[in-house]
Amino acid sequence: MTRTALVTGGSRGIGAAISKALKAEGHTVAATYAGNDEAAAAFTKETGIQTYKWNVADYEESAAGIAKVEADLGPIDIVVANAGITRDAPFHKMTPDQWKEVIDTNLTGVFNTVHPVWPGMRERKFGRVIVISSINGQKGQFAQVNYAATKAGDLGIVKSLAQEGARAGITANAICPGYIATEMVMAVPEKVRESIIAQIPAGRLGEPEEIARCVAFLASDDSQFINGSTISANGAQFFV
Numbered sequence: 001m002t003r004t005a006l007v008t009g010g011s012r013g014i015g016a017a018i019s020k021a022l023k024a025e026g027h028t029v030a031a032t033y034a035g036n037d038e039a040a041a042a043f044t045k046e047t048g049i050q051t052y053k054w055n056v057a058d059y060e061e062s063a064a065g066i067a068k069v070e071a072d073l074g075p076i077d078i079v080v081a082n083a084g085i086t087r088d089a090p091f092h093k094m095t096p097d098q099w100k101e102v103i104d105t106n107l108t109g110v111f112n113t114v115h116p117v118w119p120g121m122r123e124r125k126f127g128r129v130i131v132i133s134s135i136n137g138q139k140g141q142f143a144q145v146n147y148a149a150t151k152a153g154d155l156g157i158v159k160s161l162a163q164e165g166a167r168a169g170i171t172a173n174a175i176c177p178g179y180i181a182t183e184m185v186m187a188v189p190e191k192v193r194e195s196i197i198a199q200i201p202a203g204r205l206g207e208p209e210e211i212a213r214c215v216a217f218l219a220s221d222d223s224q225f226i227n228g229s230t231i232s233a234n235g236a237q238f239f240v
């Protein structure tokens with residue numbers, strides 16, 4: 001069955017691959033972004049997928065943006081909370097601003113994205129909530145106290161939502177990507193990237209499409225009994 005899907009941060013990186021994969025499944029997709037108008041316009045030109053700009057850290061903006069998407073494209077049955085940022089620093093140098101920006105975007109942003117669509121999913125007795133967490137939420141990471149806290153928080157969110165939504169036909173699951181070849185990872189110095197790859201038994205970075213295929217499955221009607229789970233997609237780098 002084809003449905004309407006919302007992908008936050010869906011115009012670049014992993015999110016862009018997710019938006020395209022959901023479109024390829026026949027779904028109508030809305031992709032959001034924060035401020036990179038040029039990338040969003042190029043994405044729409046390439047894919048025909050509509051983009052919407054709002055800050056996921058702001059509840060009122062998110063609710064208004066979601067209302068606009070639903071007015072344009074119909075009720076949202078699939079929501080992929082993917083938008084995320086890093087503001088890395090060792091803990092003794094991490095500023096309260098670096099902490100707050102990451103919490104507001106990566107963690108509160110998930111609340112702001114899912115909360116406005118939840119009542120409609122309950123009413124229609126169908127919903128798919130997919131949150132893009134991270135390997136670093138599972139194992140922690142040097143200089144990422146803020147980021148790891150949000151990504152571990154994602155796992156608590158989906159496990160709780162799964163219990164609340166199960167009887168209403170709603171599933172909530174998380175995907176924990178390992179290191180994926182996006183701008184976020186390609187921006188780190190080459191030496192650091194090489195040392196990252198050396199820790200991945202698969203001997204390579206993951207591709208955004210490999211995460212997108214997990215999302216497409218979790219978004220499908222076939223995945224109904226998978227609820228509250230965490231899929232690790234990390235080339236055997238870490239096991240929970």
Ligand SMILES: NC(=O)c1ccc[n+]([C@@H]2O[C@H](COP(=O)([O-])OP(=O)(O)OC[C@H]3O[C@@H](n4cnc5c(N)ncnc54)[C@H](OP(=O)(O)O)[C@@H]3O)[C@@H](O)[C@H]2O)c1
Binds near residue numbers: 084085181183185
């Ligand atoms: N790349 C990896 O190796 C990796 C590994 C594990 C987990 N992840 C997670 O996967 C997700 C996607 O990562 P990525 O590497 O694809 O990131 P990316 O290439 O940097 O793209 C981030 C996307 O999120 C949007 N965004 C950022 N802040 C936002 C905000 N406040 N409001 C709305 N949209 C916002 C960006 O919009 P603009 O285009 O306007 O900036 C962009 O579309 C993140 O949650 C990240 O933590 C990534």
